[in-house]
Amino acid sequence: MSTFTVLILMYVCLAGVGVFLDYIFAKKNPQYPPGPRGLPLVGNIRDIPFVKPWLTFAEWGKKYGDISHASVLGMHIFVLNSAKTAVEMLDKKSSIYSDRPVVPMSGELMGYGQTLPYLRYGEHFRSFRKNFHRALGSRAALVVYQPIEEMETRRFLKRVLAKPDQLQAHIRHTTGAIILRICYGYEVKENNDPLVDIAERTLDEFSRHAYIGEFMVDFLPSLAKVPEWFPGAGFKRIARECRVTVEEMAAIPYKFVKDQMVAGIASKSFSSDLLKDRILTAEEDHIVKWSALSLFSAGADTTVSAIYSFFLAMTLFPDVQKKAQAEIDAVVGPDRLPSFADRTSLPYIEALVKEVLRWNVVIPTVDHSVTEDDIHDGYHIPKGSVIIPNIWFMLNDPQTYVNPSEFNPERFLAKDGKEPETDPRTLCFGFGRRLCPGLHLADASIWLTAAMSLAVFGVSKVVENGVEITPEIDPSSGLISHPKPFKCSIEARSEKASTLIQQDT
Template sequence: MAAFMPLFICGLCTLLLLAALYVSKSLKQSTLNMPPGPFPLPVIGNLHLLDIRRQDRSLMTISEKYGPVFTVHLGFQRTVVLTGYEAVKEALLNTADIFADRPAIPIFYHIQHGNGVFFSSRELWKTTRRFTMATMRDLGVGKRLLEERILEELHFLVDLIKSFKGGPFRLRFLNTAPTNITFAILFGKRFDYKDPTFVTLLRLIDEVMLLLGSPFLHLFNFYPFLGFLFKPHKMILKKVEEVCVILNKHIKESKKTINGNNLTSYIDALVFKQQEEKDKSNTSFYDANVLASALDLLMAGTETTSTTLQWAILLMMKYPDIQRKVHAEIERVLGPGCLPTFEDRKNMPFTNAVIHEVQRFVTLLPHVPRCTSTDTYFKGYFIPKGTTVIPLLTSVLLDKTQWETPDEFNPNHFLDADGNFVKKKAFLPFSTGNKRRRNCIGESLATVELFIFFTGLIQKFTFKPPPGVKESELDTTAEAGFTMRPHPQCACAVLRE
């Protein structure tokens, strides 16, 4: 006990010193005309005001008092939050270059070390992003070739669901098809759903995405120097390492067999580009960035579409009247035997509206932080270079000035009085920006996948709750992970005649 006391006193003094410096810094910042916000407490800042799992909801509550641009302190980190369509649009479209950088979020820095497509910055980000978008186009994204691959995958998904013969199956099984599309782009081939590599990757991705929503993971991001006290980030790094072993195996195989005239995968393209630039001293395609870019596509490319498809089927079970209207439109436009194409959405306004409303209602990705690349004034407030900025997408998708019934699932948000589909400017589920900036590189792919998979499934099946479960009992609250996921539930799919 005596030996412990000096260590305790030393730690206490350190915390008190940090707290004093923190308060001094906060008072100094208040004189710079930074956005207003709640006064930060020593050490914890404004964390006492947040629901750690649903920070987006807490931040929306704070904005009611301080306006659409305000400052919060997440531990020792000063963060500017933008809420509502007007503020987010102005930042991400009108002044996007200023808000284009990424802050060094501890867990992602430990995983990627500033490499890859998603959490890199500046020239490395621009080069890697430009290469990735060009490669995805070369591999068929945005073209009929990839649409045919999605239709082929739809057949496998339909067969999987048929195998349950109308009995309950886990909503998570819907992940298989969208994930396989991403894997086909990444590896150059689709996997059988029982393939050990496919099953392993699916499990690891699922576990990592759930751990990213852990409260202790958020605490690690706020206080990385206390990492020895927390467990989730260590578990994430271990699971990511298992994923990287599989990716490295495919990268090594690609290096042995690469043929510049026949690049069939994103990994092949990365390896070929690396070999092209191996003599350049300033190449962006070094081993760590090649691996990180492949990892980004694997993780981010599978989660968003897969989870949105789960939500879509869950909401059809919850609202059978809406499902019946989708059925009726599909029968009128496609009939029972004609497979959907992306072009069909123009003649299917209600189905298109339902898909858009699913994305709006579930607010899948509440926010991904940015940081300022230079000192700037925004909405009359000063924001220093390097400040973390949260464009709160939840607040846009639930903005009361943009949506008639923001808290309700209502496909009429995307329909006019005559039943025609209406595109809404505040529909920003993937963030926004022009092609040079931080808009989602997989948005076009996700849009095609969602329409074809959703329409194809509703064409073949009527989805119902499991026996003994009423529509009103289905849980549509979100489970926080990297994205807002539906809680684990089952569905029944009755084959339609």
């Protein structure tokens, strides 16, 4: 046998061994889902979107299917573009899909790692959730706070009537006032309230800097050790300034509650309920303090976005507004404002709020992390991977919602023998054990603002120099998405409506 023949046989044998080893490896390590092709070593670092990432992720879904895969510097990322897949993974297997990835910038450096949205899955996380469930776990639990919401929303109507061109500021003020009362029993001043100022700075900084991957330190955690003066380390200064604001927002209102309790004059609130009749350890005190901040930070900015979206929709879709007002006029009448007691009698308003939550998605994507290796639909999901449900696409999926770009509250009403379409609240507040614990509070605030505002205000497009101005639908990027600032005309519907608004609260 010639040397050449021996070499050929050896090659064939080695090739056969290679195929066999590949087969064994494939069985033990199932393939990843399809996704954009990456570069050696750095992976998909050029493919990860930072501006409105949900749009790019939706394109991935069309190209690669319900689950797509990317990697950046060894970090595996799985994007879910299907509500069914998200439920199967994040709800049904929540025991392993409820972790959060470590986010060096906003979590560790900015200080948000001490709040519930950033907590790793474990005992601390469960303690926080227990606190939330005790105070806000159901609509029934929120009944005690309904008078606060109704009073502050009446004040909102007065502010809008007086200065309708400052709508967004009024929404922020009122939402902050409600959440500060519920969290801490703190009643804000009408103007120049110091705590409102800190709160607005906290929310603004979080909205601008909290998206994972916006800073390279999120992919290279070792950069966190670089000194602030080092070229390119400007993120360290941003993080330091933001951390000061976060620490103030956690400490100042919490001290207010404690001082009020010592004086015996504390109002009922989330914090006072957790503090009363208890001697807390240092760890328990820390959990109550940061639980309260978690409630505030999670609820305030998201609710602002949803309510602002409601006014944008009323500006753009006058026919919807007229139907909603006709229902209020028929059920509530002109002599009083709607209240929570009317909620079950106003199905169109209920459907309208659902459509607002679906149409302009407040949190388009959210990050989970998996604590164990998993196989889903034959795909390998390694421990520690980042899982991103694309909530925006799920709420705009034409297979779930007919003509999703159309604003149509009637999709949520049973009509002509057709079942209502999927309630967006089953998707927009998250999944599994990471479901937003303040969802009932947010839902109630949006509903009440919509019902009261429609009862007394007419909302329409602004006319400038004889030209009607149509607002642009262009939601912002970032962890929390807001409608692009817009102009609208807001006027009392009648003299009687104006009188209702001016009544003492």
